[in-house]
Amino acid sequence: MNNSIDIKTLEAFQNGNHKAFETVFIAYYNNTKAFIDGYIKSESDAEELTEDLFVNLWINHSSIDASRSFNAYLHTIARNAAINYLKHKYVHDT
Template sequence: MTDEKSILEQFAAGNHTAFRELFMRYHLKVYYFVLGLVKSESDAEDLTQEIFLKLWTHRSRFTEVRTFGSYLYVLAKHTAFNYIESRRVNLVSLE
């Protein structure tokens, strides 16, 4: 599979091979982006898995997505920021 639009259409229809292709293309990029935000390898691994799980869970939306890379970047950013904020709130409440 090479054409990203075709891959996204198949992914939106629930094709596991298309999901695997997207995962292989973007997994490390997402991981390193999130790692730069959370500064923890294990947290970055967990958040990256969560991000790809969210992609799979909401795959039907991808017929409307024009730029998958941008969508994925925003999803990763929001997921990481939400995690950072929840850790901050938990630390404040413990004090």
């Protein structure tokens, strides 16, 4: 997830600008999906988790801090989504 979005785009996204969200989505979707797939080893489930992650980003767009590292923020929530998925799967598989 080494993409970089400029601060103006992140601020627009934070303020609910749908075009800015599309820019963020296009810039980060593929790398985020690949990152999650690396954890859970299921491309279809990684795709679903990534889509859910971006839906939640849009829902919570006003809470994004544009002054902080968006890459680190996205990395953290993607990792947490993958870990939560694996925990849930482990509980149901045992």
